[in-house]
Amino acid sequence: MHKRLWALILVGFAGCSSSDEVQLLNASYDPTRELWRHINRAFAADYHAKTGARVVIRQSHGGSGSQARTIIDGLDADVATLATWYDTDAMRRKGLMPAGWEERLPERSLPFYSTIVFVVRKGNPKNIRDWPDLIKPDVSVITPNPMTSGNGKLSFLAAWGAVRHRGGSAADAETYIAKLYGNVLALDTAARGATVTFAQRNLGDVHITWENEAHLEVKESRGRVEIVYPPISIKAEPHVAVVDANVDRKGTRAAAEAYMAFLYTDEGQEIIGKHHYRPINAEIRKKYTALQDIELFSLSSFVTGWDEAQSRFFSDGGVFDRIYARKAR
Amino acid sequence: MAAVNRRVLPGFGLSLGTTLFYLCLVVLIPLSAAFLKSATLTWDDFWGAVFTERALSAYALTFGASLAAAIINAVVGFLLAWVLVRYEFPLKRLFDALIDLPFALPTAVAGLVYSSLYASNGWFGQFLAPLGIEGAYSKLGIVLVLTFTGLPFVVRTIQPVLKDLDPEMEEAAASLGATRWQTFRWVIFPALLPALLTGFALAFARALGEYGSVVFIAGNMPFRTEIAPVLIVGRLEAFQYAEATALAVVLLIISFILLAIINLLQRWSNTDGK
Numbered sequence: 051m052h053k054r055l056w057a058l059i060l061v062g063f064a065g066c067s068s069s070d071e072v073q074l075l076n077a078s079y080d081p082t083r084e085l086w087r088h089i090n091r092a093f094a095a096d097y098h099a100k101t102g103a104r105v106v107i108r109q110s111h112g113g114s115g116s117q118a119r120t121i122i123d124g125l126d127a128d129v130a131t132l133a134t135w136y137d138t139d140a141m142r143r144k145g146l147m148p149a150g151w152e153e154r155l156p157e158r159s160l161p162f163y164s165t166i167v168f169v170v171r172k173g174n175p176k177n178i179r180d181w182p183d184l185i186k187p188d189v190s191v192i193t194p195n196p197m198t199s200g201n202g203k204l205s206f207l208a209a210w211g212a213v214r215h216r217g218g219s220a221a222d223a224e225t226y227i228a229k230l231y232g233n234v235l236a237l238d239t240a241a242r243g244a245t246v247t248f249a250q251r252n253l254g255d256v257h258i259t260w261e262n263e264a265h266l267e268v269k270e271s272r273g274r275v276e277i278v279y280p281p282i283s284i285k286a287e288p289h290v291a292v293v294d295a296n297v298d299r300k301g302t303r304a305a306a307e308a309y310m311a312f313l314y315t316d317e318g319q320e321i322i323g324k325h326h327y328r329p330i331n332a333e334i335r336k337k338y339t340a341l342q343d344i345e346l347f348s349l350s351s352f353v354t355g356w357d358e359a360q361s362r363f364f365s366d367g368g369v370f371d372r373i374y375a376r377k378a379r
Numbered sequence: 380m381a382a383v384n385r386r387v388l389p390g391f392g393l394s395l396g397t398t399l400f401y402l403c404l405v406v407l408i409p410l411s412a413a414f415l416k417s418a419t420l421t422w423d424d425f426w427g428a429v430f431t432e433r434a435l436s437a438y439a440l441t442f443g444a445s446l447a448a449a450i451i452n453a454v455v456g457f458l459l460a461w462v463l464v465r466y467e468f469p470l471k472r473l474f475d476a477l478i479d480l481p482f483a484l485p486t487a488v489a490g491l492v493y494s495s496l497y498a499s500n501g502w503f504g505q506f507l508a509p510l511g512i513e514g515a516y517s518k519l520g521i522v523l524v525l526t527f528t529g530l531p532f533v534v535r536t537i538q539p540v541l542k543d544l545d546p547e548m549e550e551a552a553a554s555l556g557a558t559r560w561q562t563f564r565w566v567i568f569p570a571l572l573p574a575l576l577t578g579f580a581l582a583f584a585r586a587l588g589e590y591g592s593v594v595f596i597a598g599n600m601p602f603r604t605e606i607a608p609v610l611i612v613g614r615l616e617a618f619q620y621a622e623a624t625a626l627a628v629v630l631l632i633i634s635f636i637l638l639a640i641i642n643l644l645q646r647w648s649n650t651d652g653k
Contacts, residue, residue, distance in 0.1 A: 115618070119618070195599050197610075197613030198612050235516060236516045236597075238595070243594070251498055253500070365617065366427070374600070374601035374602050375432060375602065
């Protein structure tokens with residue numbers, strides 16, 4: 051209720067700006083700040099050149115789930131660019147977007163995709179190459195909490211899927227996951243917290259994280275950590291979407307749709323690649339060789355979708371609960 | 380009501396009205412909203428959400444660690460207040476000012492600093508690790524940051540009372556043949572007890588709600604170092620608003636009962652011997 055009030059105040063502020071200027075708000079997940087800042091600059095110039103109108107884009111960042119929640123509670127975001135389909139679809143469940151929203155933009159609303167990789171200490175002293183190496187007894191693992199972090203959820207699903215994709219049963223996968231989380235030193239509540247624990251505090255032998263975060267982490271560590279690509283991992287799909295309820299109320303649909311369409315242009319795709327996300331355009335994707343070609347499996351290869359993943363793995367009494375309950379006894 | 384207003388200060392009606400309105404607006408209405416939200420669950424769903432094994436161990440940890448931290452703060456805070464009031468030493472003003480720092484510092488910063496100090500490769504942690512003591516990512520780490528965030532309460536509630544305590548009472552006790560211990564036990568301590576209990580209650584309540592610092596040092600392992608507020612955030616991330624508020628309601632009720640008990644103790648200690 052009170053969130054609605056805030057939304058009204060924000061809209062009020064937006065109304066004060068000059069009228070030939072369009073204001074858009076992009077609500078995104080945590081590690082995408084640099085990407086969107088770069089995209090926004092390029093899009094504003096492009097939009098001005100094509101239409102003569104000026105567009106100003108504000109960004110909002112936070113945990114993917116909590117961003118979806120603030121939009122549902124009244125944040126007037128024009129576009130939502132969240133980490134998981136589940137979070138974006140929560141807005142559809144609350145009536146902010148129609149069913150089938152993911153079919154409205156090209157490539158199932160995926161201008162880019164990403165994956166989950168490992169970051170290890172310089173020289174890879176524990177010789178970590180692949181998922182099975184993570185459950186060796188002397189390896190300690192850093193990954194965020196799957197209950198509270200999108201990164202944590204995808205890391206969990208990547209580990210589970212890696213077992214299933216190689217022919218393991220669900221029981222094998224659960225045994226593997228139990229051992230893996232037995233090696234986890236700390237479950238930070240968000241992706242950045244886990245990065246601090248691993249890179250700044252020097253705890254743990256391997257950090258399971260987003261590919262783009264991994265590249266940033268390596269760059270900022272000045273050679274103290276390095277990336278390891280496992281042979282297989284999950285295909286992370288951060289869908290982008292126009293939030294219908296908000297753009298229709300604000301009258302910003304045209305600009306918001308142009309903004310999303312810009313992501314698929316060559317210019318947009320190049321920026322995406324430069325920030326270590328995988329461009330959907332195969333030609334441009336090829337240029338970014340730092341994003342190694344590994345086998346990517348999709349979530350749907352081992353569950354029916356995010357709804358099942360959420361209820362089976364992360365709900366009360368789900369797999370994540372069970373592996374710790376077993377350890378506690 | 381008598382027609383003549385016999386109160387010394389005017390404006391009783393207005394100030395009472397303002398107080399009640401303000402308390403409702405700031406405390407009661409938001410908390411009632413939490414109760415109402417959790418009431419959207421059926422009784423079985425409520426029960427299932429708040430009494431899972433994992434939630435039970437989280438409550439136990441939240442209340443246990445808060446209690447431990449409040450007890451440490453009561454003992455150490457008493458000593459600190461004593462030293463700051465009764466003794467003169469260089470840089471006393473500086474140390475006195477340091478006491479308030481935990482209030483000013485964002486608690487996330489405290490959590491980050493403590494976890495880097497007490498991690499197995501940190502300044503303190505490296506000496507604890509060979510002894511088999513885990514400073515960070517353990518229950519001990521949670522108690523440490525809660526002690527930090529609650530430190531000012533006991534010191535600041537005892538200090539003014541101790542300052543006002545007339546040294547002549549102690550001299551009188553001594554001249555009547557009381558030993559030092561007897562003077563402390565029967566003269567000083569009873570006078571300070573209400574303030575000590577207030578400080579203890581404040582430190583305890585503060586620790587119950589603490590989130591920012593704890594999540595950085597706890598490691599948040601289910602059944603081991605996961606506090607109840609982390610579970611609440613986890614439920615919110617799954618868009619289970621009602622389940623999240625149900626957990627919050629349980630925390631609120633237990634907190635309220637415990638604080639009421641402490642308040643009763645305090646009243647009892649106030650009237651005792653008078």
